[in-house]
Amino acid sequence: MPGFLKEFLNRNGTGMGLAILGLVLFWTIGLIILPQLSMLDFSFRPNLPPPEIGGPKDVYTLENYRYLVFGPEGGSQDYNTVDLRVFFRTLVAAVCVTIFNLILCYPIAYYLGQTKGNHIRIFAIMLIIPYWINEILRAFALRIIFGETGVLNTMLVGMGVWDTPFDFIRNDIALYAGLGYAYILLMIFPMYNVIESLDKNQIEAARDLGAPWWRIHWRVVIPYAKPGISSGCTMVFMLSAGALAAPQILGGPSSLWFTQLIYQQFNDNNDWPQGAAYAIVLLVTCILFVLAVMRLFKVNMGDIGK
Amino acid sequence: MSAGVGVDLENLWIRFGDFVAVRDANVNINGGDFFSFLGPSGCGKTTILRAVSGFLEPSEGNVLIGGNNMKGIGPNKRPTALIFQNLALFPLMKVWENITFSMEIKGASSAERRKRADELLEMIALPDQGDKLPSELSGGQRQRVAIARALCAEPDVLLLDEPLSALDLKLRQHMRTELREIQKRVGITFIYITHDQGEALTMSDNIAVMRAGVIDQIADGKTIYNDPATAFAASFVGENNVFRGKIKRVMGNEALIATNRSGDLVARISTANQGKMKEGDDAMMFIRPEALAIAPDGATGDHFVTARVNHEEFEGNAFNIFTEGDGGKEIKVSLPNLGQSFEDHTGQIITLEYETRNAVLVPAGELAAE
Ligand SMILES: Nc1ncnc2c1ncn2[C@@H]1O[C@H](COP(=O)(O)OP(=O)(O)OP(=O)(O)O)[C@@H](O)[C@H]1O
Numbered sequence: 042m043p044g045f046l047k048e049f050l051n052r053n054g055t056g057m058g059l060a061i062l063g064l065v066l067f068w069t070i071g072l073i074i075l076p077q078l079s080m081l082d083f084s085f086r087p088n089l090p091p092p093e094i095g096g097p098k099d100v101y102t103l104e105n106y107r108y109l110v111f112g113p114e115g116g117s118q119d120y121n122t123v124d125l126r127v128f129f130r131t132l133v134a135a136v137c138v139t140i141f142n143l144i145l146c147y148p149i150a151y152y153l154g155q156t157k158g159n160h161i162r163i164f165a166i167m168l169i170i171p172y173w174i175n176e177i178l179r180a181f182a183l184r185i186i187f188g189e190t191g192v193l194n195t196m197l198v199g200m201g202v203w204d205t206p207f208d209f210i211r212n213d214i215a216l217y218a219g220l221g222y223a224y225i226l227l228m229i230f231p232m233y234n235v236i237e238s239l240d241k242n243q244i245e246a247a248r249d250l251g252a253p254w255w256r257i258h259w260r261v262v263i264p265y266a267k268p269g270i271s272s273g274c275t276m277v278f279m280l281s282a283g284a285l286a287a288p289q290i291l292g293g294p295s296s297l298w299f300t301q302l303i304y305q306q307f308n309d310n311n312d313w314p315q316g317a318a319y320a321i322v323l324l325v326t327c328i329l330f331v332l333a334v335m336r337l338f339k340v341n342m343g344d345i346g347k
Numbered sequence: 348m349s350a351g352v353g354v355d356l357e358n359l360w361i362r363f364g365d366f367v368a369v370r371d372a373n374v375n376i377n378g379g380d381f382f383s384f385l386g387p388s389g390c391g392k393t394t395i396l397r398a399v400s401g402f403l404e405p406s407e408g409n410v411l412i413g414g415n416n417m418k419g420i421g422p423n424k425r426p427t428a429l430i431f432q433n434l435a436l437f438p439l440m441k442v443w444e445n446i447t448f449s450m451e452i453k454g455a456s457s458a459e460r461r462k463r464a465d466e467l468l469e470m471i472a473l474p475d476q477g478d479k480l481p482s483e484l485s486g487g488q489r490q491r492v493a494i495a496r497a498l499c500a501e502p503d504v505l506l507l508d509e510p511l512s513a514l515d516l517k518l519r520q521h522m523r524t525e526l527r528e529i530q531k532r533v534g535i536t537f538i539y540i541t542h543d544q545g546e547a548l549t550m551s552d553n554i555a556v557m558r559a560g561v562i563d564q565i566a567d568g569k570t571i572y573n574d575p576a577t578a579f580a581a582s583f584v585g586e587n588n589v590f591r592g593k594i595k596r597v598m599g600n601e602a603l604i605a606t607n608r609s610g611d612l613v614a615r616i617s618t619a620n621q622g623k624m625k626e627g628d629d630a631m632m633f634i635r636p637e638a639l640a641i642a643p644d645g646a647t648g649d650h651f652v653t654a655r656v657n658h659e660e661f662e663g664n665a666f667n668i669f670t671e672g673d674g675g676k677e678i679k680v681s682l683p684n685l686g687q688s689f690e691d692h693t694g695q696i697i698t699l700e701y702e703t704r705n706a707v708l709v710p711a712g713e714l715a716a717e
């Protein structure tokens with residue numbers, strides 16, 4: 042038995058230790074690993090009607106993955122440009138949402154983390170309470186704001202900023218706003234946590250040595266906050282790339298999110314293997330992308346947990 | 348060597364809401380001096396330093412550095428460098444980057460910075476440690492890196508906020524000497540904050556004794572020790588025995604005091620209070636433990652005190668006798684150990700004597716808490 046296991050059992054007592062261990066294993070294996078493995082398995086199989094499952098046609102194939110790249114066999118185009126375009130657009134948009142969110146949230150997190158006083162608590166509560174409202178309701182509320190006859194347009198037209206209403210939805214502004222807003226807390230809190238533990242004297246020391254404010258951030262605060270920044274960015278990127286409700290409700294009619302394609306495969310086309318393949322491509326690409334970016338910025342995996 | 352840049356505080360008031368942290372401070376610090384603010388915890392020392400470095404705007408009054416009013420000038424634009432109570436080294440930068448951070452801001456090249464860092468590391472006796480992280484250094488080494496980082500900015504005035512308080516006793520005493528040497532070598536003004544009177548006395552050219560936002564006395568260490576201006580200064584700096592009473596008669600610079608329990612005693616009026624004390628005033632007389640000696644039994648007069656011995660202790664370099672004193676306080680007598688034999692006086696009534704010049708009289712006032 043490995044040492045850490047023995048120590049764990051000693052600390053919690055054998056019975057309790059085994060129970061905790063069992064629950065954790067059930068959670069990770071039963072609820073996370075097995076379903077994902079079955080999705081992986083699905084993605085390599087043809088979409089067959091139930092009677093033929095397990096029959097001679099049920100063999101492993103790369104067809105579902107090939108489809109994403111090359112489209113239907115004998116199709117009119119060499120590549121599946123429609124789906125690929127959606128795929129890359131989703132990734133780029135998720136990166137943009139993440140960067141936009143970072144720029145927006147860093148000052149807030151810094152302010153929250155470095156200011157003392159009761160009003161900070163009130164500020165934090167004001168950030169949290171809107172998240173008690175469910176996602177769909179929040180998305181539709183944004184529609185009311187951004188719609189053609191929505192609050193924003195009525196106001197801007199009324200003020201004479203422009204004559205005809207601007208279509209925020211068709212131009213994806215509503216979508217970006219919605220996605221940005223949806224994960225703001227996941228960006229703010231990891232950064233806030235780290236920045237809060239930064240000794241105020243560090244900032245004053247840098248100032249005392251002559252540093253202007255931007256260099257204090259660049260050399261002192263941001264390097265210190267890096268674990269929080271990477272943790273926040275990773276979560277926001279993963280969740281934006283995998284978001285469904287916001288694109289569904291706030292996206293323009295011509296701009297699909299890749300998750301919507303996956304949803305269509307599962308639901309409208311009833312093609313689970315195809316949907317699973319799309320979902321796996323999205324998952325793996327996102328993970329690889331995040332790992333690459335972490336490498337670029339020299340972030341350790343352990344930092345993400347902070 | 349240049350005369351250095353002086354610092355003046357003029358009618359300085361600092362308030363936090365209704366709370367007055369610094370009350371009407373007037374201080375002239377000569378260029379090139381090692382100047383200390385000495386006072387107990389919470390008396391406003393850090394607050395004064397923050398006003399000099401620019402992190403805090405005075406509520407009233409002025410801070411002048413080199414004769415220039417610093418009003419509205421931020422900490423990054425003042426010719427001061429501050430060494431923080433907790434040092435505040437940048438944990439993610441290497442030692443050499445820490446030291447030369449001020450040069451990085453001015454756009455110096457990496458090679459120049461390395462060179463300067465090496466010079467400074469040599470000066471603080473840490474050669475070849477530049478590539479370490481601060482966390483890889485000992486407390487005393489970090490201390491010296493903080494000094495080097497501040498000196499690298501080439502300030503006219505170096506401000507030090509209890510920089511030795513985190514070190515153990517041996518290292519603290521060693522660093523005292525070292526700081527003083529560094530100050531002499533670079534020749535700039537040091538403003539040093541401490542609640543440790545030993546540090547203040549050994550290092551400073553001049554000391555300001557502070558009590559709850561008020562500066563009680565500004566003088567060199569010898570004067571503060573031998574000729575305190577207030578009861579607080581007398582009781583805070585060094586050990587002192589207090590005798591309370593009323594002035595019975597003033598005789599020039601001396602006075603006869605009717606003490607509460609030791610009869611009439613003669614004392615020298617402290618220089619700062621000469622001409623200001625008169626008959627009938629409440630007063631306090633202070634005599635250092637080492638200024639008391641055992642007199643022959645039965646001696647009487649205005650510089651003899653009789654008291655019952657409570658207990659005695661042997662301290663190595665001295666033999667201490669504690670006798671019943673005034674208002675619950677003991678009178679401590681400290682006899683230097685010169686190889687003579689000490690007899691045990693516990694329980695006996697003994698007579699102590701002192702020389703008038705060693706008994707200092709100040710107006711009655713607040714004593715330092717022990
Ligand atoms: N920002 C502030 N707001 C309100 N009160 C303050 C503030 N800063 C300091 N004070 C008060 O001013 C007084 C002096 O504080 P200061 O930090 O100058 O003390 P100090 O002499 O440096 O003490 P120590 O030796 O413990 O460091 C204290 O009573 C403190 O509570």
Ligand SMILES: [Mg+2]
Binds near residue numbers: 394508
């Ligand atoms: Mg302080």
